[in-house]
Amino acid sequence: MTDAAPRLAAVAETLLGAPLPVRIRAWDGSEAGPPGGPVLVLARRRALRRVLWRPGELGLARAWVAGDLTVEGDLYGLLGLVSGLLWERGPTAPAAAAATAPAAAAPAGTAALLRDPARRAALRELAALAGPWPPPAPPPEEAVRRGGSRHSRGRDRKAVSHHYDVGNDFYAYVLGPSMVYSCAYWSPGATLEQAQHDKLDLVCRKLGLEPGMRVLDVGCGWGALALHAARAYGVRVTGVTLSAEQAGYARKRVAEEGLADRVEIRVQDYRDVGDGPYDAISSVGMAEHVGAARYRDYARGLYALLRPGGRLLNHQIARRPEPDERAYRVDAFIDAYVFPDGELSPLGTTVGELERAGFEVRDVEALREHYALTLRAWVARLEEHWEEAVALTSPGRARVWLLYMAASALGFEHNRLGVNQVLAVRSEDGGPSRMPLRARTWGGGPASPP
Template identity: 45%
Template sequence: MKIADAVQTLTVDAPPIRFEAYDGSAFGDAGAPFSLRLVSERGLSYLATAPGDLGLARAYVAGDLDLAGAHPGDPYEALKALGTWRFRRPTPREVSVLVREIGWRRLMPPTPPPQESLPRWRRNLEGLRHSRNRDAGAIGKHYDVSNRFYELVLGPSMAYTCAVFRKPDASLEEAQEEKFDLVARKLGLAPGMRLLDVGCGWGGMVRHAAKHYGVQALGVTLSAEQASWARAAVERDGLTGQVEILHRDYRDSPGSNYDAVSSIGLLEHVGVKNYPSYFGYLAGKLRDGGRLLNHCITRPDNLARALPGQFIDRYVFPDGELTGSGRIITEAQNAGLEVRHEENLREHYALTLREWNANLVANWDACVAEVGEATARVWGLYMAGSRLGFETNGVQLHQVLAVKVPESGDAGFPLRPDWQS
C-alpha cells in the first residue's frame, strides 16, 4: 500500500491541501495552494510512533515533513487550512493492515530533534515541577536562545508579551508602547513611586515606567540573557540609578511596601498549584493601597487540564501551565487582594503574533544563521499556531488589576476607570 493511499483511507471528505509522500504517491487537488510533503522514511516513523501534534512537530522541525507553499517563518495560512482536515479512527483490522504495511522497523521511534525537551516524566526525575532549579532550567530553555534572535523577531521593543493595538494597522512598536502605558495607567503610576516588575524580560516595562512616569523601578528575571540585555538597555537609556535589573527568581525579589507590582507574562510559568503562594507573595510586597497588575495567557474556561499539549511542552514552554481567568481572580481574592478590573485581550495577541511571524519571515536568513533552521522552524510553527488559537478562542489573554485595600477600605480608585484614553 502506498503512503498516500493509507492517508486517503482515513481522510473524511476531500482534503483541504494536497498530500505527497517520498514513495511517489499523492492525493488531493494538484492545484491546492499548499502541500503537505512527507519527504523521508524517518518522517513516517515520527508520525507513526508519536501520533498527534508531537509526531507532526518532530517531523516538521527535523525537515522530514514540509508545508510546501508556506514560508516556514509564517505557516499560518497553511495551518489554518490543515486544521480543517478531518480524519476518522481506523478500525482494528485497518490498524493491523497499516502496521504490516508500515513495517515493524519503521515503528521504532527515531531520536527526537535536539530542540525537544525531555518528557515530563523524565523531567520529574530531575526535580519537582516548579522547584527553583527546575524553573531556572525551563526559563533558560526558552529565553536564553539568543538575544540577537529575539531582536530580529520581537523588534526594537524587545517585548515578548501581548501588545495592545489601538487600531488593527498600528505598528508593533506602537502597540507594545501602548501595552506598557496601559499597564502604567492601570497601576496609577506617578513620579516618586516604587514599582516592582516580576518576570521583567528585557526590561521594557521598567524602562517605560521610569522614562514616562518618573518611578523608581526594579525588574527581576530568571533569564541571565534577558538580565544582561536589560541592564545594557537601562544604561543606554540613561536610567542608571532609577532602574535596577536583577537576575533571580521572583520569589527572591528584595524590598517591600512597593506602590505597584506588575507581572507581565510570568504566571504561565508559576504552576496553578502555586497560585496561592504567588499572589500571597506579591500582596506582601505591596503597601496598603498598592496595586497589582497581572497579565498572562489563559484558557477560555476553568475546567480544562492546566498542562499544555506535547508540542508546546516539549519545544516551547517546558512546564508551562494555563488556566481560566476565574481561577486567577479567585486566587488573587483569596490572597487578600481586591480585584477591581479585568479584561480579555486575545484578539490583540493574535495581531501581535501576526507581526512576530512577519518579522521572522523578513529576517529568516539572519534568524537561521543565529539559531539554526530547526529552531527557527519551531518558532514559526508555534507563533502561527498560537495566532490561530487566539483567533478561535482556544486561548485568551487576561489582565487582572487588584489592590491591597487598607483597613479604612479606601482603595484609591476613581468611580470610573481613568486609564482608558
C-alpha cells in the same frame, strides 16, 4: 516507485473517515489530495515514523523541527486545515505498536480504532510506508528532561533558560527594536513598535504610576516596561528575571539611557524578593510559568509585597476551561520545545486565586485579538529575517519558533486561547481601594511614542 502519496492519502482518509483535507507531496515526488492550496511536504519517510510513535501534535512537531515535514505555500492556511490533528490529542500508545496489538489489549484511546478491520489494515499500511524501525531520536532542540520537582527554583531556572537564553540577537530579529515579548495593544494602522509602546503605557496608566513610586516588575524580560515606567512616569523600578541573557541586555539599556539611579535589574526568582513594600507590581507574560499548584503562593507573595492601596497588573495567557478540569494536560509540543513546564489556566481560575490571596479584582480586559495580531507580526519578522535567525540559532530552533507562533496566532483567532489584563488592588482593611470612579479612562498618561 512513485506511489507513496496516493497510498498515504488512502490511509489518511480511512483513519480520518473523511477526505484528506490538504494536498501532500511524498519523498518520492508523488502527490495526492485537493489541489490549489498549501502543500504538506513529507521530505523524508522518517516523518511517518515520528508520527506513528508519537501520534498527535508531538510527532508532527518533531517531524517539522527536524525538517522531515515542511509546508509549501500558506502556513496559516495549512495549519487551519489540519488543526484537528494539531490540537486534538492522539492515542495514548505508539500507533505502530497498536497496529499489531490485540484490540482487547489496546489502550482505551485506540481500542475502538483497532476494532475496525479497515482502520487496522490502514495502520499496517502506514507502518510499511514508514520504513524500518526504530523511530529516529527527537531533534536536539527538544528540551532535555528537567531534574527536581516541578516548579522548584532550580527547575524553573532551567526552563526559563531553555526558552529565553536563545540569544538576544535572535529575539531582536523576531520582536523588533522594542524587545517586548508579550501581547501588543493595537489600534488601526499601528506598527508593531507603536502597538508595543501603547501596551507599555497602558500598563503604567492602569497601575496609576506617579513620580517617586516604587514599582516591582516581575519577569521583566529585556527591560522595556521598567525603562518606559522610569523614563515616562518618574518611578523607581526593580525588575527581576531568571534569564541571565535578558538581565545583561536590560542592564545595558538602563546604562545607555542614564537610568541606573531609577532602574535595578536582578537575576532573581520572584519568590526571593523580600524588599517590599512596593507601590505597584506589574507581571506581564510571566504567570504562565508559575504552575497551578503554586499559583496561590504566587498571588499571596505579590500581595505581601504591596503596600495597602497598591495595585497589581497581571497580564496572562488563558485557555478555555475543560468540561472536567482533571482532563487538562500540558500541550506536548509547547512543553517539549517552547515553554518547559508552562501551564495555562482559565481566566476564572486566575481571578479566583487572586481573590483568595486577598486582592480585590477591579478590572479585567480581554486582549485576545491583539495577541493574534502580535504573533502574526512576529511571524512576518521571522520570515523576513529567516537566514539571519537560522545563523544565530539553528534551523530546528527557528522552525520551532515559526510553528509555535503561527499555530498560537490561530489559537487566539479561533478562541482556543485568550490573554487578559487583570487589575487588582490590595485594599486597605475596611478602607477605600483608591481607585478612580471611572477607572477605564486610566488617565491620559504623559508618554508619547518614541
